[in-house]
Amino acid sequence: MTTGNAGSPDLPRDIRGPHSRRLGLITVVATFGGLLFGYDTGVINGALEPLRADLGLTSSTEGLVVSMLIFGAALGAVVGGVLSDRYGRRHNILLLAVVFSIGTVGCVLSPGWEALAAFRFVLGLAVGGASATVPVYLAETAPVERRGGIVTRNEVMIVSGQFAAFVVNAVIFTVWGDESGVWRFMLLVALLPAIALFAGMLRMPESPRWLMAQGREAEALAVLEQVRSPERARAEVDEVRRLAEEEQLSTAAGATELSVRWIRRLIWIGAGLGVFQQFTGINSIMYYGTQLLGDVGFSAGAAIIANTLNGLFSVLGITAGILLINKIDRRTMLLGGFALTTTFHLLVGLSALLLPDGTAKAYVILVLVVLFVFCMQGTIGPLVWLILSEIFPLRIRSLAIGISVLALWLANALVALVFPPVVEAIGIASTFFVFVALGLAALLFVHRAVPETRGRSLEQLEEQFRRQYT
Known part of the structure; x- marks a missing residue:
C-alpha cells in the first residue's frame, strides 16, 4: 500500500498498465502550455536586434515591448485561476491555446511597436494563464505518489521552450538574417505548438478533482479509470472527494485570514x-x-x-x-x-x-x-x-x-x-x-x-x- 499526502487514506499501489500511457499522453499534451510559456518569453531575445532595425525601437520602447508580455502575465495568472476554477482546467487550457494563437498572429502582423506591445500583452495573458492552470491540471490528474515528478515536467518544458526559442532564432537569423522582417518568422513558429495544444486538449479529459468539486462524481470516476488501474480508480474517488471538500474550505476562508x-x-x-x-x-x-x-x-x-x-x-x-x-x-x-x-x-x-x-x-x-x-x-x-x-x-x-x-x-x-x-x-x-x-x-x-x-x-x-x- 502507498500513502498519499498527510491525512490521506491508504490507496492501492499505482500499478503500471495501459492507463500509464494515457497519463503520459495527458502530461505531454498539457505541458505544451509550458513549452509555449517558455518559447514566447524567450523568442524576443534574438528578435530584438532585427526588431530594433525594422520598427525603430529605442532602449525605452524596447523595454516596453518586452515587459508588456510580463504585465499581461501578471493579470493572466489571476484571471486564469478564476476562469479555471469556474469553467474547468481543460476548458481553460483550450481557451489559452486560442489566446496564444491570436497573440502570436497579432505580433507577427504588427505594423509598428505599439501594436506589437499590445499583442505581446495578449500573449502575456496566455502565458500567465498557463502558469496558473497547467500545473494545477497536472497535479489533479496525476497519482499522488507521482505528482511531484509529473508537475515538475512543466518547469522542464518552460526552460526547454526558451532553449528552443534561442535555437530557432539562431537558425533563422543565420539563414535569413539579411531579410527584412526576419523577426516575424521567429515569432510565427510559436503558432505550431499553440495549434498542437488546442488539438491535443480536445481529446484530453477534465481534471477529476475539479469534476468532484462540481458534484460530477460519475464523470470523475470515468476520468480516473482512464489514468489509473480499476481498483485504484475506485479507491481514489473518496480521496478526490476529500481533497475537493478541503479545497472548498480553503476558498471559503478567503481574505479574512489576512487579519x-x-x-x-x-x-x-x-x-x-x-x-x-x-x-x-x-x-x-x-x-x-x-x-x-x-x-x-x-x-x-x-x-x-x-x-x-x-x-x-x-x-x-x-x-x-x-x-x-x-x-x-x-x-x-x-x-x-x-x-x-x-x-x-x-x-x-x-x-x-x-x-x-x-x-x-x-x-x-x-x-x-x-x-x-x-x-x-x-x-x-x-x-x-x-x-x-x-x-x-x-x-x-x-x-x-x-x-x-x-x-x-x-x-x-x-x-x-x-x-x-x-x-x-x-x-x-x-x-x-x-x-x-x-x-x-x-x-x-x-x-x-x-x-x-x-x-x-x-x-x-x-x-x-x-x-x-x-
Whole structure:
C-alpha cells in the first residue's frame, strides 16, 4: 500500500498498465502550455536586434515591448485561476491555446511597436494563464505518489521552450538574417505548438478533482479509470472527494485570514521569495542575453548563436536541481544558490569594468553568464516554486500563492522594463553591481525569514509557523 499526502487514506499501489500511457499522453499534451510559456518569453531575445532595425525601437520602447508580455502575465495568472476554477482546467487550457494563437498572429502582423506591445500583452495573458492552470491540471490528474515528478515536467518544458526559442532564432537569423522582417518568422513558429495544444486538449479529459468539486462524481470516476488501474480508480474517488471538500474550505476562508499575524508573515515571505527570485536578473538574460553579448564584443550573428548556451545550461541547471532538490535542505540550497548567483554577478561586473575590450573579454563574460544561468536554474528557480507550494496552510493556499505569484510577475516585469535603459544609462558593469546588492539583500532575507520545509508535513509546518510568528 502507498500513502498519499498527510491525512490521506491508504490507496492501492499505482500499478503500471495501459492507463500509464494515457497519463503520459495527458502530461505531454498539457505541458505544451509550458513549452509555449517558455518559447514566447524567450523568442524576443534574438528578435530584438532585427526588431530594433525594422520598427525603430529605442532602449525605452524596447523595454516596453518586452515587459508588456510580463504585465499581461501578471493579470493572466489571476484571471486564469478564476476562469479555471469556474469553467474547468481543460476548458481553460483550450481557451489559452486560442489566446496564444491570436497573440502570436497579432505580433507577427504588427505594423509598428505599439501594436506589437499590445499583442505581446495578449500573449502575456496566455502565458500567465498557463502558469496558473497547467500545473494545477497536472497535479489533479496525476497519482499522488507521482505528482511531484509529473508537475515538475512543466518547469522542464518552460526552460526547454526558451532553449528552443534561442535555437530557432539562431537558425533563422543565420539563414535569413539579411531579410527584412526576419523577426516575424521567429515569432510565427510559436503558432505550431499553440495549434498542437488546442488539438491535443480536445481529446484530453477534465481534471477529476475539479469534476468532484462540481458534484460530477460519475464523470470523475470515468476520468480516473482512464489514468489509473480499476481498483485504484475506485479507491481514489473518496480521496478526490476529500481533497475537493478541503479545497472548498480553503476558498471559503478567503481574505479574512489576512487579519491573522502569522499568516500575513507567511504571505510576506512568499512574496519576498518571488521578488528576490526575479531580482537575480535571470530574465534579463532570458530576454536580453543576445543584446548583452553583443554589447560585450560579439557580432550580431555570433551573439545570437552564443546565446543558445544560456538556453542549454538553463535546461541542464533545472535538470540538476530536480535531482538534488529532495536531497538537500531547502534553506541550505537556497542560500547556496543566492551566494553563487551573487558571486557571478560580481565577476561579470568586474570583468566588464576591468578587462580590455576584445574577444577574450567577450568569452569570459559569456562563460560567467552561462554559469550564472546554470546555478540560478539549478537552485533558486525551482526551489522558490516548491517552497511556495509548501509553506501556506491549505485554507489560504490559493489566495496566498496568488499574491506571491503576482509579486513575482510584477518584479519580473520591472526587470524587463528597466534593464535596457539602465544598461544604457550606467553601463553593464554598474548594472550587475546593482544585482550584487540585490543578491546580498536576498541572502539576508532568506537567512532571517525563510523557514526550512524539507521533511515536514503540512500540519507540522502550520504548527511551527503558529508558534514562531504569533
